[in-house]
Amino acid sequence: MCKIISIANQKGGVGKTTTALNLGVALKLQGKSVLLIDLDPQANLTEYAGIWDTEKMLPTMSDLIKGQIGMGERINIEGCIRYSHINNIEYIPSDINLANADLYLAGVLSRETLLKRILNNDTIKSYDYVIIDCNPSLGVLLMNALTASDGVIIPVQTQDFAFDGLTALTNIIAQIQSTINSELETIGVLATMVDNTNVSKRVIEDLKKEYGNKLFTTVIHRATQAVESTNKHKSLCLFSKSKLGDEYKALANELIQSYI
Numbered sequence: 175m176c177k178i179i180s181i182a183n184q185k186g187g188v189g190k191t192t193t194a195l196n197l198g199v200a201l202k203l204q205g206k207s208v209l210l211i212d213l214d215p216q217a218n219l220t221e222y223a224g225i226w227d228t229e230k231m232l233p234t235m236s237d238l239i240k241g242q243i244g245m246g247e248r249i250n251i252e253g254c255i256r257y258s259h260i261n262n263i264e265y266i267p268s269d270i271n272l273a274n275a276d277l278y279l280a281g282v283l284s285r286e287t288l289l290k291r292i293l294n295n296d297t298i299k300s301y302d303y304v305i306i307d308c309n310p311s312l313g314v315l316l317m318n319a320l321t322a323s324d325g326v327i328i329p330v331q332t333q334d335f336a337f338d339g340l341t342a343l344t345n346i347i348a349q350i351q352s353t354i355n356s357e358l359e360t361i362g363v364l365a366t367m368v369d370n371t372n373v374s375k376r377v378i379e380d381l382k383k384e385y386g387n388k389l390f391t392t393v394i395h396r397a398t399q400a401v402e403s404t405n406k407h408k409s410l411c412l413f414s415k416s417k418l419g420d421e422y423k424a425l426a427n428e429l430i431q432s433y434i
């Protein structure tokens with residue numbers, strides 16, 4: 175059974191994209207089939223996975239969505255799937271045009287279910303996991319991701335103000351659950367960029383109190399290798415020695431076990 179998982183937090187720079195790619199690669203290393211979807215107009219996941227030439231990006235998620243609402247040619251999802259040789263993983267890229275989604279979807283009926291309808295086909299269902307990298311906002315793209323998903327993972331950077339906005343996000347998740355997607359489950363909260371500071375320790379304690387067993391046992395530490403990984407377009411899990419890579423592999427194990 176295909177599990178569609180959104181990596182979401184409207185707070186910027188908390189490790190969503192890093193988690194989407196590395197969790198995806200870690201799941202592949204466990205023998206799972208995985209598709210990554212970049213649903214962020216910043217296209218960081220697309221670049222991380224290996225495309226930074228805008229010409230080569232096309233067609234993207236934006237073209238798929240526009241095709242679905244009749245604003246452009248209707249295209250097959252298969253034609254949007256790319257392969258990252260370095261990371262041995264498939265993904266659908268994004269581009270800056272997705273930034274206008276709030277505008278061009280404003281008058282579209284059932285706009286929250288667009289992505290769900292796009293993903294409702296045999297190609298998508300054939301994957302074990304589809305991982306959606308969300309943009310840092312609470313707009314229509316996030317609504318689409320949550321509506322299309324079976325579960326959501328919330329990375330939280332263990333720094334001051336970590337809790338800012340988390341209530342707004344959990345409220346939206348609850349709204350989606352009680353209206354269009356009762357299947358949506360909060361799989362877990364993931365502590366990221368953990369270091370030896372008291373702030374980091376305090377935030378982890380607070381997350382434990384707030385989320386209990388919904389807080390992943392695995393935490394992701396802060397390490398400069400994350401930036402090196404982005405620059406090399408290569409997953410941490412494929413480095414010969416990487417603490418962060420091992421942590422993402424542990425996260426993949428935890429995720430697989432939570433779905434047994």
Ligand SMILES: Nc1ncnc2c1ncn2[C@@H]1O[C@H](COP(=O)(O)OP(=O)(O)OP(=O)(O)O)[C@@H](O)[C@H]1O
Pocket residue numbers: 185186187188189190191192193214216218308309310366367368394395396397398400401404418
């Ligand atoms: N564990 C880590 N340790 C150190 N740096 C990290 C770690 N994880 C991510 N980073 C770096 O922090 C920055 C933000 O990470 P990332 O892009 O994954 O966050 P994001 O939540 O996707 O951001 P946005 O909200 O802009 O989409 C990147 O430069 C990334 O390389």
Ligand SMILES: [Mg+2]
Pocket residue numbers: 190191192214218219307308
């Ligand atoms: Mg991102």
